[in-house]
Amino acid sequence: xxxxxxxxxxxxxxxxxxxxxxxxxxxxxxxxxxxxxxxxxxxxxxxxxxxxxxxxxxxxxxxxxxxxxxxxxxxxxxxxxxxxxxxxxxxxxxxxxxxxxxxxxxxxxxx
Amino acid sequence: xxxxxxxxxxxxxxxxxxxxxxxxxxxxxxxxxxxxxxxxxxxxxxxxxxxxxxxxxxxxxxxxxxxxxxxxxxxxxxxxxxxxxxxxxxxxxxxxxxxxxxxxxxxxxxxxxx
Numbered sequence: 376x377x378x379x380x381x382x383x384x385x386x387x388x389x390x391x392x393x394x395x396x397x398x399x400x401x402x403x404x405x406x407x408x409x410x411x412x413x414x415x416x417x418x419x420x421x422x423x424x425x426x427x428x429x430x431x432x433x434x435x436x437x438x439x440x441x442x443x444x445x446x447x448x449x450x451x452x453x454x455x456x457x458x459x460x461x462x463x464x465x466x467x468x469x470x471x472x473x474x475x476x477x478x479x480x481x482x483x484x485x486x
Numbered sequence: 487x488x489x490x491x492x493x494x495x496x497x498x499x500x501x502x503x504x505x506x507x508x509x510x511x512x513x514x515x516x517x518x519x520x521x522x523x524x525x526x527x528x529x530x531x532x533x534x535x536x537x538x539x540x541x542x543x544x545x546x547x548x549x550x551x552x553x554x555x556x557x558x559x560x561x562x563x564x565x566x567x568x569x570x571x572x573x574x575x576x577x578x579x580x581x582x583x584x585x586x587x588x589x590x591x592x593x594x595x596x597x598x599x600x
Contacts, residue, residue: 416594421590424586464528474580476521478526479528479529
């Protein structure tokens, strides 16, 4: 049973606008959440993370929001750039020794 | 780039043959993982290791075995490859000095079982 879910397989956004990628989880023991970006024929690369003691973490154009009561997190990219076009994976861990991934959302930023 | 090397990068093998994929790290990280990526399934954990000779099963471990005889090497073996094991395999590593740490991934191995 999928413990981390990304219900939108794909998303298209105009360059300069905001991209919002969503992720839901079911395991209340998860205490660390991560976003990864993946280009074709490459391994996933770490993008940004958030601990369960926070509700927001920001790094440049990327912001992750965590709503623990709803078991929901989202990644905001603003402004979106064509180079952001990739597959984004949400991941979660409990105690830091296993990572559970969602199915991914393919983001296309249209110039 | 984190020092992770996967070999081979591509492999085509026949059904029923054994296959071993290798992951080598130069980061001295304690944890090592093998994931497979399939359309509609994202990244699923096959096996992981938390130290030399210490391994455990992940979500999709059937048909796979692993070994870790040195900190830097984590091997994934398909004892008798099947077409359902055609996939892209990723190795990942993470440290254990902090409670919250990210995993770093290798470039992947594309395996085709015919």
